[in-house]
Amino acid sequence: MPPCRHWAEVPPVRTSGTCLLRSRGEGPRQTVREAFRLVRRPWRVLRAPECGRRRGVDTVEQPTIVAEDLSIAYIERAAGRPHEALSGATFTVEHGGILGVVGTAGSGKTALGRVLSGRGDEGRDSWPFISGGSLHAAGLDLRYPSRADRRRLTLDIGYLAQESGDGLRNDLTVGENIAEPILSRDRSFERRRLGRAAAMLIDAVDLELGMLNKFPFELSRGQRQRVALAQALIVEPKVLIVDEPAQGVDIIARPALFTLLERINAARQCTMVILSHDLATVQRLTEDILVLDRGFVIARGRIDDVLAKPDHPYLLRMREARDFARAPLPGLVERDALLAVDRVADGLFGDFDAATVQAEAAELAEEKLVEQRPEFARFTKQGED
């Protein structure tokens, strides 16, 4: 077989309904070294065309996630009765769309993410359940899943929980952990191909290939979380639920993680739900949000529209937070970066007058913002100098 140049030339790589990753140029006789060399190339993910046409699976025209009057509850252990975490939520997410779910602590984000993941019947303690309404994702009925739905759930819906990195198996290497979702279904799956997919994924989540042979306990929390993302991706889910994507990931690695999520969304039309208390995190990936407050949906739509006329105290606070993040600090120098930084540095422990610097910098007529720790500078309010 000649090296593949286009995905359409590649026969579907499937096992038990699972589709795997292949990169361009893959041929049957490549050595591991060659395979690894390919890893650095932009990888492309191939889902066999017929995978999307399995019976009952959503079509492109249909929204991938449909929640109607959805209520979610936990069983309170002490009281032994249900505690409603989300009430009467109705929303849809289009095929290939990204929905950001924003809300304060305890608003019901995690509860929603968990039921969307469909992992409710895995015997977990304190797992929420759908107490009312309906929820469908990737063509699966998440309230009353059939046996076939249950089998497909973990293939079609990927879930990266806040604590997923901590759930990796310490008796398996990182590579084995990534491959586990495949091997747990098909022990005879071709190992070389699986190794290759794991290598591509570890590279995609911006970790060293050498990490494949380490054990999870040898990794930092942020690294483990990225391994968990690679693990969630190996089965090429149609829907990916990510709870607090920035949590535990250091600030340097965050852009790479967000870029990866964007690429997955674009390359595979993978529908995503990003849950976070932080609007800025969500906004990095989508403009389309659902806002929760104390178990109720209080807004749904594009961020700018939702915050244009806030009719709820939480939306008002969200808007203030967003405007604060966007606004230059009072009296902050907006012009030439070097000049401003020099002057601020000069005045760090002395008598720094931002207004004077601002006036000088304005002459340079450049539109740059300078970030400066406010506690070191004595700023005047804009318009008051």
Ligand SMILES: Nc1ncnc2c1ncn2[C@@H]1O[C@H](COP(=O)(O)OP(=O)(O)OP(=O)(O)O)[C@@H](O)[C@H]1O
């Ligand atoms: N295991 C549980 N048993 C009973 N009630 C719970 C349980 N976990 C959460 N709750 C309650 O359900 C509601 C929603 O919690 P949830 O964890 O979904 O909120 P959240 O928006 O994800 O918060 P955070 O941002 O802090 O993770 C809260 O009132 C919470 O107290």
